[in-house]
Amino acid sequence: MRQQINLFARANQNSGHIEARYAVCLTGEVGPVLTEFAAFVRQEGRISINCKPTDCEQFLTTGQYWNAHELAEVAAQHSGRTKEEELEEHLADYYIKRRGFDETFANGECFRYGALNTGGMGAVYYGGSYGGYCVVLQGDFPETRGEVAYVKYDSLDNYVDAAGRVDVARLGPNLAADSHKCRLAAIKHEAEIATHPRDAWPSLLCAGTYMEAVFLQPPVRTAIDRVRMDAHYMADTEHMLKTALTTGLAGDEAKRLSTYRKIQLLLREHHIVLEGV
Amino acid sequence: MLELVAMAEEDGWAFVRTGEELVVVQPPYQAWSRTKATASQLEQAICRHGFKQAGEPFPDWGQLIQHLKQRQVAAWQERGGTGLTEREMEEMVQELSSDRLAEFLDHVETELLPRQQWAAAEKLLRVLLGVRTVLDSDFLRHRTLSLWDRCQEKRKSVMNVSAGEVAWRFPHTPRSYQELGNARAQAGSPFC
Numbered sequence: 001m002r003q004q005i006n007l008f009a010r011a012n013q014n015s016g017h018i019e020a021r022y023a024v025c026l027t028g029e030v031g032p033v034l035t036e037f038a039a040f041v042r043q044e045g046r047i048s049i050n051c052k053p054t055d056c057e058q059f060l061t062t063g064q065y066w067n068a069h070e071l072a073e074v075a076a077q078h079s080g081r082t083k084e085e086e087l088e089e090h091l092a093d094y095y096i097k098r099r100g101f102d103e104t105f106a107n108g109e110c111f112r113y114g115a116l117n118t119g120g121m122g123a124v125y126y127g128g129s130y131g132g133y134c135v136v137l138q139g140d141f142p143e144t145r146g147e148v149a150y151v152k153y154d155s156l157d158n159y160v161d162a163a164g165r166v167d168v169a170r171l172g173p174n175l176a177a178d179s180h181k182c183r184l185a186a187i188k189h190e191a192e193i194a195t196h197p198r199d200a201w202p203s204l205l206c207a208g209t210y211m212e213a214v215f216l217q218p219p220v221r222t223a224i225d226r227v228r229m230d231a232h233y234m235a236d237t238e239h240m241l242k243t244a245l246t247t248g249l250a251g252d253e254a255k256r257l258s259t260y261r262k263i264q265l266l267l268r269e270h271h272i273v274l275e276g277v
Numbered sequence: 278m279l280e281l282v283a284m285a286e287e288d289g290w291a292f293v294r295t296g297e298e299l300v301v302v303q304p305p306y307q308a309w310s311r312t313k314a315t316a317s318q319l320e321q322a323i324c325r326h327g328f329k330q331a332g333e334p335f336p337d338w339g340q341l342i343q344h345l346k347q348r349q350v351a352a353w354q355e356r357g358g359t360g361l362t363e364r365e366m367e368e369m370v371q372e373l374s375s376d377r378l379a380e381f382l383d384h385v386e387t388e389l390l391p392r393q394q395w396a397a398a399e400k401l402l403r404v405l406l407g408v409r410t411v412l413d414s415d416f417l418r419h420r421t422l423s424l425w426d427r428c429q430e431k432r433k434s435v436m437n438v439s440a441g442e443v444a445w446r447f448p449h450t451p452r453s454y455q456e457l458g459n460a461r462a463q464a465g466s467p468f469c
Contacts, residue, residue, distance in 0.1 A: 050326075051326070052285055052287075052288045052290060052326065052327070053288050054285075054287040054288050055326070055327065068324065068325065068327075071327070090323075090329065091323060091324060092323065092329075092330035093323075093330065094320055094323055094324050097320075097324075098324050113325055154317070154321070156320065156321065156324060156325075157317040157320065157321070232309075235377070236305065238369075238373060238377055239377075239380070239384075241366055241369055241370055241373075241381075242381055242384055242401060244361070244366050245363070245366055245367075245370070245400060245401060245404055246389075246394075246396075246397035246400050246401055247397060249360070250346070251346070251349075251350035251353075252289060252304060252345075252346040252349050252350055253304075253305070254360035254361070255349060255350060255353040255358060255360075256289075256304055256305075257360075257361060257366075258358060258359070258360055258361050259358075261361055261365065261369055264369075264372075
């Protein structure tokens with residue numbers, strides 16, 4: 001087995017390189033704005049996880065958010081098959097690529113993924129965040145700051161080939177430790193920052209592309225700061241109540257309304273704010 | 278021909294290939310809840326968000342969406358999911374914002390009353406009249422009561438037809454029902 005890389009140590013080692021690149025960026029015309037942007041990211045930056053309604057409900061119910069390996073483990077306990085068989089079936093065409101990435105890094109199977117978020121619905125995964133929930137973690141998550149790495153772009157999409165080979169040489173300079181995430185963000189957006197007013201910074205950071213957060217600490221319910229959902233979807237769901245109370249709902253609509261209500265109640269029970277954005 | 282590429286059956290979300298284009302569809306399956314997607318978003322959905330690869334062909338959107346709805350309900354029921362009770366729904370209404378409650382009143386005024394859906398309008402207004410936010414707001418309370426009165430008046434104006442008028446308008450209605458002068462009798466409903 002090849003030597004596994006410590007992703008977090010590699011991110012830490014890149015700090016000097018980021019400092020140097022950031023210093024160069026500051027000498028340009030947008031230097032003062034970039035300084036402000038970096039301060040904004042340092043102040044407001046949180047890790048967020050986008051999830052489907054059922055996943056959000058499950059996270060709030062069980063208090064735990066499982067990654068693909070843990071889900072495969074649970075599935076294996078019920079099916080009698082091995083965890084690897086479950087994972088292979090689930091990841092289908094992407095099994096080799098995903099497995100290759102996990103095996104390149106120490107504790108790769110324990111990695112969890114999120115996005116660096118300063119407001120809004122977080123990483124726009126499905127061509128639109130409509131219908132999903134964005135779970136925003138507390139500012140001090142993860143507790144072990146040395147076990148989080150920020151990647152300039154989505155890791156799986158940008159630094160791994162179909163055979164599962166990670167382009168470590170290209171990934172390395174695009175990694176940041178927690179202390180340098182704001183400077184990496186500033187470097188990434190140097191070219192666009194001048195055309196984005198301050199209120200557009202959250203979507204600049206998390207629209208189209210996003211900065212990925214890879215971390216080890218399992219997020220638990222108490223680590224949740226707030227949950228956001230698309231305001232349009234929230235309105236549409238609440239309007240279903242009119243039909244529900246008068247003519248009744250079809251099965252799929254009843255499910256949607258019921259899941260929304262369950263999430264509302266769980267959030268209230270655990271004193272977590274639900275925001276429509 | 279459409280291809281269901283991947284789906285998250287418990288939420289009814291799906292990646293669908295329509296010729297060259299890849300789109301994501303989500304409930305309530307309206308044009309605005311359908312968005313273009315990329316191959317990398319599909320990959321992320323499968324690798325990180327629990328979507329399952331499907332690869333099933335469908336002749337049209339109607340059948341595909343029907344399939345998604347059925348799978349969604351089946352997965353929900355398998356997990357023990359049940360719909361909300363009337364009481365739970367009324368509790369939800371209690372928590373709605375005043376803006377949303379005003380939209381509900383708009384619905385009564387512009388949709389239910391013009392369509393003569395009296396029972397639905399009354400049901401909704403009755404629920405709204407039990408909502409604290411409505412009772413505490415002069416504007417919402419008056420509007421709800423005013424719509425309630427309008428609903429009663431309109432309903433009465435349709436129902437208060439004399440037996441003679443029913444007999445004249447609907448000669449085939451049995452005499453006993455003509456005398457009821459109710460909506461069903463007016464329509465000559467064959468419930469005798």
